[in-house]
Amino acid sequence: MRHLLSTKDLAREEAIVILDVAEDMAEVAGREVPRLPALRGKTVVNLFYEDSTRTRISFEAAAKRLSADVINFSAKGSSVSKGESLKDTAQTLAAMGADAVVVRHPASGAPDVLARGGWIDAGIVNAGDGTHEHPTQALLDAFTIRRRLHGAAARGHGLDGCRVTIVGDILHSRVARSNVWLLTALGARVSLVAPATLMPVALDRWPVELGYDLDAAIAAGPDVIMMLRIQAERMHDAFFPNAREYSRQWGLDDERMAALPERSMIMHPGPMNRGLEISAGAADSPRSTIREQVANGVSVRMAVLYLLLSGAMEGKA
Amino acid sequence: MPARTVLQPSDITRALTRISHEILESNRGGSDLVILGIPTRGVVLAERVGAILESIEPGSGTVGTLDITMYRDDLGRNLTRTPRPTRIPPGGIDGKTVVLVDDVLFSGRTIRAALDAMVDLGRPRAVRLAVLVDRGHRELPIRADFVGKNLPSSLAERINVRLDEIDGVEEVTIEP
Amino acid sequence: MTKRILIRGAALADGTTTDILVADGLVAELGAGLSDAGASVVDAAGLIALPGLVDLHTHLREPGYEHSETVLTGSRAAAIGGFTAVHAMANTSPVADTAGVVEQVQALGDAAGYVTVRPVGAVTIGLGGTQLAEIGAMAQSRARVRVFSDDGKCVSDALLMRRALEYVKTFDGVVAQHAQEPRLTDGAQMNEGALSSELGLTGWPAVAEEAIIARDVLLAEHVGARLHVCHVSTAGSVDVVRWAKARGIPVTAEVTPHHLLLTEDLALTWDARFKVNPPLRSRDDVDALRAGLADGTIDVIATDHAPHPVEEKESAWSDASFGMVGLESALSVVQASLIDTGVLGWVDIARLLSSAPAAIGRVAGYDRGIAVGAAAEFTLVDPSASREFSTEELRGRSVNSPYLGMTLPGRVMMTVHSGYPTVVDGEVVATEFVAAAAAESRGFTRG
Numbered sequence: 001m002r003h004l005l006s007t008k009d010l011a012r013e014e015a016i017v018i019l020d021v022a023e024d025m026a027e028v029a030g031r032e033v034p035r036l037p038a039l040r041g042k043t044v045v046n047l048f049y050e051d052s053t054r055t056r057i058s059f060e061a062a063a064k065r066l067s068a069d070v071i072n073f074s075a076k077g078s079s080v081s082k083g084e085s086l087k088d089t090a091q092t093l094a095a096m097g098a099d100a101v102v103v104r105h106p107a108s109g110a111p112d113v114l115a116r117g118g119w120i121d122a123g124i125v126n127a128g129d130g131t132h133e134h135p136t137q138a139l140l141d142a143f144t145i146r147r148r149l150h151g152a153a154a155r156g157h158g159l160d161g162c163r164v165t166i167v168g169d170i171l172h173s174r175v176a177r178s179n180v181w182l183l184t185a186l187g188a189r190v191s192l193v194a195p196a197t198l199m200p201v202a203l204d205r206w207p208v209e210l211g212y213d214l215d216a217a218i219a220a221g222p223d224v225i226m227m228l229r230i231q232a233e234r235m236h237d238a239f240f241p242n243a244r245e246y247s248r249q250w251g252l253d254d255e256r257m258a259a260l261p262e263r264s265m266i267m268h269p270g271p272m273n274r275g276l277e278i279s280a281g282a283a284d285s286p287r288s289t290i291r292e293q294v295a296n297g298v299s300v301r302m303a304v305l306y307l308l309l310s311g312a313m314e315g316k317a
Numbered sequence: 318m319p320a321r322t323v324l325q326p327s328d329i330t331r332a333l334t335r336i337s338h339e340i341l342e343s344n345r346g347g348s349d350l351v352i353l354g355i356p357t358r359g360v361v362l363a364e365r366v367g368a369i370l371e372s373i374e375p376g377s378g379t380v381g382t383l384d385i386t387m388y389r390d391d392l393g394r395n396l397t398r399t400p401r402p403t404r405i406p407p408g409g410i411d412g413k414t415v416v417l418v419d420d421v422l423f424s425g426r427t428i429r430a431a432l433d434a435m436v437d438l439g440r441p442r443a444v445r446l447a448v449l450v451d452r453g454h455r456e457l458p459i460r461a462d463f464v465g466k467n468l469p470s471s472l473a474e475r476i477n478v479r480l481d482e483i484d485g486v487e488e489v490t491i492e493p
Numbered sequence: 494m495t496k497r498i499l500i501r502g503a504a505l506a507d508g509t510t511t512d513i514l515v516a517d518g519l520v521a522e523l524g525a526g527l528s529d530a531g532a533s534v535v536d537a538a539g540l541i542a543l544p545g546l547v548d549l550h551t552h553l554r555e556p557g558y559e560h561s562e563t564v565l566t567g568s569r570a571a572a573i574g575g576f577t578a579v580h581a582m583a584n585t586s587p588v589a590d591t592a593g594v595v596e597q598v599q600a601l602g603d604a605a606g607y608v609t610v611r612p613v614g615a616v617t618i619g620l621g622g623t624q625l626a627e628i629g630a631m632a633q634s635r636a637r638v639r640v641f642s643d644d645g646k647c648v649s650d651a652l653l654m655r656r657a658l659e660y661v662k663t664f665d666g667v668v669a670q671h672a673q674e675p676r677l678t679d680g681a682q683m684n685e686g687a688l689s690s691e692l693g694l695t696g697w698p699a700v701a702e703e704a705i706i707a708r709d710v711l712l713a714e715h716v717g718a719r720l721h722v723c724h725v726s727t728a729g730s731v732d733v734v735r736w737a738k739a740r741g742i743p744v745t746a747e748v749t750p751h752h753l754l755l756t757e758d759l760a761l762t763w764d765a766r767f768k769v770n771p772p773l774r775s776r777d778d779v780d781a782l783r784a785g786l787a788d789g790t791i792d793v794i795a796t797d798h799a800p801h802p803v804e805e806k807e808s809a810w811s812d813a814s815f816g817m818v819g820l821e822s823a824l825s826v827v828q829a830s831l832i833d834t835g836v837l838g839w840v841d842i843a844r845l846l847s848s849a850p851a852a853i854g855r856v857a858g859y860d861r862g863i864a865v866g867a868a869a870e871f872t873l874v875d876p877s878a879s880r881e882f883s884t885e886e887l888r889g890r891s892v893n894s895p896y897l898g899m900t901l902p903g904r905v906m907m908t909v910h911s912g913y914p915t916v917v918d919g920e921v922v923a924t925e926f927v928a929a930a931a932a933e934s935r936g937f938t939r940g
Contacts, residue, residue, distance in 0.1 A: 008691070017399060024384070024400045033437050038387035066387075087807045107809030108682075108693040109763035116763065117807070130811065132693035155402070177693060200690030201698075306387070306400075 001307045003115045003124040006133040007182035012158060015186055019143050020155045021303035022296070028065065029299060039068035042309050045098040047089070048127070049075045049105045054270060055127050055137075058294070059102045062301035068309070071096070086110065090119035098122045100309055108132035108174075123308040131172050137269055138178035140300040142186055144289050145224055147296070148265055160187030165217045167193045167250060168228030168277055169239075171200050175269045176228060180208055193217045195250065197239040214250050218259050225260065226267040227252050227278045247276050254281040265289050320477065324466060324489035329449065329480075332465030333362065336447050337369040339463050343445070344414050347377020351410055351441075354382050355419045355431055356401040361482045362449060363418040379406045383417065383438075388430035405438060415441040416463075420478040422448040425459035450489060452476050497521075498909065499529045503537035503873060505863060506544075506839040513542060515869040518912030518934055523865055537873050540906055543843050544862040545577025545870030548820065549669070549747055549850040550644070550723060550795035553579070553610070555601060556594070557586025562800040562890045564598060565924065567820070568607035570798070570889035572915035572922075574820040575872035575905040578609035578856050579798075583620070584645040590615035590626035592634035599636040605924075606931025607915045611854055614638040616657045616668060620646045623653070625660060632664035639855040642669035644723055645770075647705060649675050654709060658718035667745075667853060669721040670709055672730070673771065677701035682811050684757040684772045692760060694810060697772045699727040706730050710737035710744050719743040721853055724797050726752045726771040728781030735790040745853050747793040748782050750819055750826035755779075755895060765806045765813030766895050769799070783836050786845065793850045794842075796823045800891030817895045821887050825901035828876060833902055869912040878904035888921055 001014070028034050044063040046056050056072065063070045075089065093101055100123040103111045108130030115124040128134040145162060146154045164183050170176045170192050183190050184207045191209040192199065203210060211217055218225070230250075232243050240246045247253070252266065257279070260266075266278075266288045274280045283290060324332070341347055347370060354363025360382045371378035386400040417431055428446060435444065447463035452470045468491070470476060475492040500513040514522040514532065548571065554562035562570075564581070571579050581598050583589035589598060595612035602610020614631035618624045620643045631638040641661050648654045648670060657668050678701045683689050685696025706722055710733065713720035725731060725746045734746045751769065756776050759767040767773060785791040799816025806813050819826075827846070831837040837845075843862060851859030858868035880886065882896040908916035913930035915922055 021400060024402060027403065028437075031437060032439075035437065036387040037433065085804050085808050086812075087804075105809060107811040109811075110809035112763040113765075113809055130693055130809075131695075174693060177691070201685055201696060202687040202690055205687045205691075 003111075004135050004304055004308065005111050005115055005124065005126045007135045007138050007178045007185070008133070010135070010182060010185060012185045012187070015139070015142070015182060016156065016158060018139055018300070018303050018307060019146060021306060022139070022143050022299045023155055025302035025306070026296070026299040029295070035065050035067060037067045038306055039063070039066040039309050042068045042099040043071060043097055044068045044100045044102060044305060045071045045073055045093050045096070047073045047075060047093065047101050047103045049103075049110070050128070051076060052104055052128065054294075055104060058297040059127060059301050061298045062305055065298070066302055066305060068305065071098070086113055087117060087119050090114055090117060093122065094120040100125060100305060102127045104128045106130055125304060125308065128174055130174065132174055133178045134174040135178050135182070136297070136301055136304055137175050138182040139304070140293055140297045141179055141226070141267060141269070142182055143296050143300050144267070144293050145265065147292075148289065158186040159183060162188040162224065163191070163220075163222045164188050164224040164226060165191050165193055165222040166226045166228065167214060167217070167252070169198045169230050169234065170194045170228070171198045172231075172234075173228050179226070180206060184208070191217060191222070193250070195240055198234070214256065215259075218256055221261045222264060224265045224267060225252065228269065229271065229273060230277045232273070232276070243276055251277050251279070252282045253279045257282045257285065260287075267293065269293070320490040320492040322488050322490050323468060326487040329465070329487060329489070332449060333365050334369055336463040336465060337366050337373065340366070340416055340445070340447065341370065341374060341377065343462070347374035349413045349442070350377050350379060351406060351408075351413045351415045352378065352380045353415055353417055354380065355417060355427065356382060356384055358478055358480055358483060359419040361480045362420060366418060366447065379408070381406045383431055383434055385427060385430040385434050388433045390426060390430065403434070403438070410435065410439040410441045412440070412442050414443045414445065416445045416447050418447045420449050421476055422446070422451045422461050423454055425455045425457035428459050429457050449478060450476060496913070497532035498914065499527060499532040499534045500537045500542065500873065501534055503540050503542035505542055506843040513863065513871070515909060515912050518869055520863060520865055520867050520869050523863070535873070535907060539877065540873040540875050541839055542863055543575065543839065543872050543874060544847040544859060545872060545908070545910060546575045546824065546846045547850040547854065547856055547859060548576050548579040548796050548798070548823075549640070549793055549854055550749075550797045551579040551581055551820065552584070552797070552799045552816070553581040553598070554800060555585060556597065560802050560890075564601035564610060565605040566888070566890040567798070567800070568602060568605045568610065569921050569924075570818065570820040570887065572607040572908050572910070573888045573905060574822070575824050575874060575908055576608055576820060577870040577872070577908065577910040578611060578851065578859075579820075580611045580613050580640055580854055582644045583613045583615040583642060588615050588619050589613065590618050592627065592630040592636070595631050595636040595638050596634050603931065603935065604928060606927045607921070608910060609856065611640070611856060612636045612638055613640045613642050613644070613669070616641045616643045616648050617653065622646060622648060622650060625653070625657060628660055628666065629664060632666055639664075639666045640669050640721070640853070641666050642671065642723065644669065644671045647671050647673040647675060649705070651708060651712070655712050655716060658713055658720065659716045662716070662718040665855065667719045667721045669723050670705065671723050672702045672705035672709070674701040674705050677704070681772070682768070683760050684774045686757070686775065688757055688760060694760065699729050699774070699778075702727055702771060703729040703733055706733045710734070710742050713744055714740065714742045719745070722746040724749050724752065724771055724795070725782065725785070725791060726774050726778065728778050731781045731785035731790055735785070735788070738790060745792040746790065747795040748786065748791050749797045750794060750823045750830070751817060751895060752782055753779060753794075753830040754826050759895070760810070763810055765808065765810050766817065766893055766897070768810060768813050768815055769817050770815035783831065783834070786831065786841070787836050792845070793853065794823070794827060794845045795850060796820050798889075800889055801893045802891060803893075806893050817893055818887065818889055818891055820889065822882060822894060822896050822901060824874060824905060825882070825903045826896070828903040829901055832876070869909050871909050872905055872916070873907040875904045875906050876902065878902065880904060
């Protein structure tokens, strides 16, 4: 793997390799010394143009557990965001000897521009770009689902036949996009539920089912229900009237949770708005995978960094 | 020149049986023994040694696997290797006598990586090394405690270990 | 005295072969076997002579953005593209919203001498969209401005647009509207559709363009003023203009070369050279625009040449500037999309790129094409040429061309402006020679 820019171009077999390696990494996490020497001498730069403490520390932990050197480059508010071009920043990082750059950027496609610009040789990992993709989040979601479905025997499995319903602000969600491509590549059946204002246009090419009614989606008995964070500010742009109405129509409250089948997992990429898109009862219930998702994030990111940096470049996007 | 067979199936079985007896002897019995195979073929050999130990002294054949991919010193120089699972028996390795099992002992770098990997998993009382073939050319101060066959070879030669469970044939050959 | 030039054996747009004798800034004679006495002779066998191209939509960036382009560098780019007149858009700094700025731009154009530079005046002060600029002063200045546009921004306020249409009528001018409903395109980055949804780029819906055009044609009808619609980019816009023309509304419309050839799929490269306003659209839109040219719904092809320095394109898509340079490539792209596809012939191209835009912009001397006694404004094109387009082909200051690396047909071999050559043997004539020829020509005209 040369870069990880999106899940759109990740084949099923490649995805399963990443998830299997993540299983090995998860075993390391349970050890007394959760550290491997695999990336000793490699430098991983976390280049964050957006605040995201959760994602950054997850990548940082992953890199450190693989014994890589980590440089955190918070570009937000620095000279970098005030006009220094992506090219200049890339060339600076190249001069510093970065072997991998983990980039979070508010603009869709920024990691692709870094990867294709020819300014830096390092492997690029997309840690969330605008409203485009967030591939490691989708990988950790898939990993979490697969572990719950198959337990210790998860290796080698896809998510065939698993029915996943993603609810909320699909339009602005990079998590939703990455999950649609990855989960369907792994064999899951994905449906999206949102008010029409928060659904992207012209989705006929997407391999998903669309719906507006959360109760109908719950009555269909999904194996996984994934609640997306809703930003209350969206109501100022008339995407929905107010938080109360949104919560009433598309929030996972205790009643709706009770209507879900016993086996249904409740997922959320975080950070949550408790009481808005998800009730405290749902977030804290045993069906919720939210804390597992955080732990699994480190394992999945270890796998991605390992596969990116441990071998010769294979020229695969 | 075609490959020359240096160990037949019966030779391999005999070598593993002898190694198993030597292990029990040097350990003064079968207590607190853990046999760890190094993927890929070391795992098969470890399982066979474990079965022989079990038949000699029931309870002595505790077997696991130790993947060393992440500990190699040549990562980044070769194509990405997908790691294999490491399986440590439920009792762990703390205070145990661990016998590492591999097919061929060559430069010693694999064993160096295995020792590093083991340090991260616990603190054995002692670590021993069993190999089916020792072909020489060590690059590190490492030696085997139990050797199936010493096979002096030139660097240009290739030693192939093929085992029934993986390769469908059972032989050790040397290729010029 | 201006040199005489004899063009030997060129094909006119209608296919007839002729010699062209240029003297004293005019086409002196046409016909076969003209005398070459005292003239420098150009062998034009295999070349097509087109009337000088007139661009109704050029961003020359001066004053204010000279790091992107100047009147001089943009004029050179125009000449190598076969143009002899360009309309310089008003979104400079300061904005061309006073007689002073438009006169300055025109004077810079005259001094450079490669093309006639016709300044476009702003409709509203500072392109602010709230208060009318001094349209009368600009119309009556030495620059004699006839095209008014807030291009880059839409005159979105309906009442202000009505007033502008009415007021400009007073001076025989035309409002060239950049049709983009601002609220519907807040933060928009590319055509809205399946691809924008996949890439997570804010969509630019076709309706944001079509709704403004629909409103404006009805306003133009209501107040009886002419309206020009800049860079039409959607199938729906073509339908609206077609409907308006059928109704007798005095509307004209333009399309850019890039909207005739390129599609939104190029956004998949994330290369901001393909980011433009209005955005590249779908294949269906491209086909509808070509059909709109074929049936006369669209009147003009205009480049929307929009130079930007490299750093404004070497960034993430949504951080990059909108626009692409187009003067140097325009004729080749038109040939690729319209001639080589059999949609139109060279006679149509001469109308779409010369007489029609000149008529809309009230540029004198282009109504008869290449004719005896008409101003010597023409260009010689080798339609059989084929070239891999690279920055080597560019003569402006910026290199943000979407065609770099593409193979394009056709090549401008010579351009003659006001009777003197600005391009010879496929290369622009040196600045000092052109400036001197222009000065001499002005003296001659006055004398």
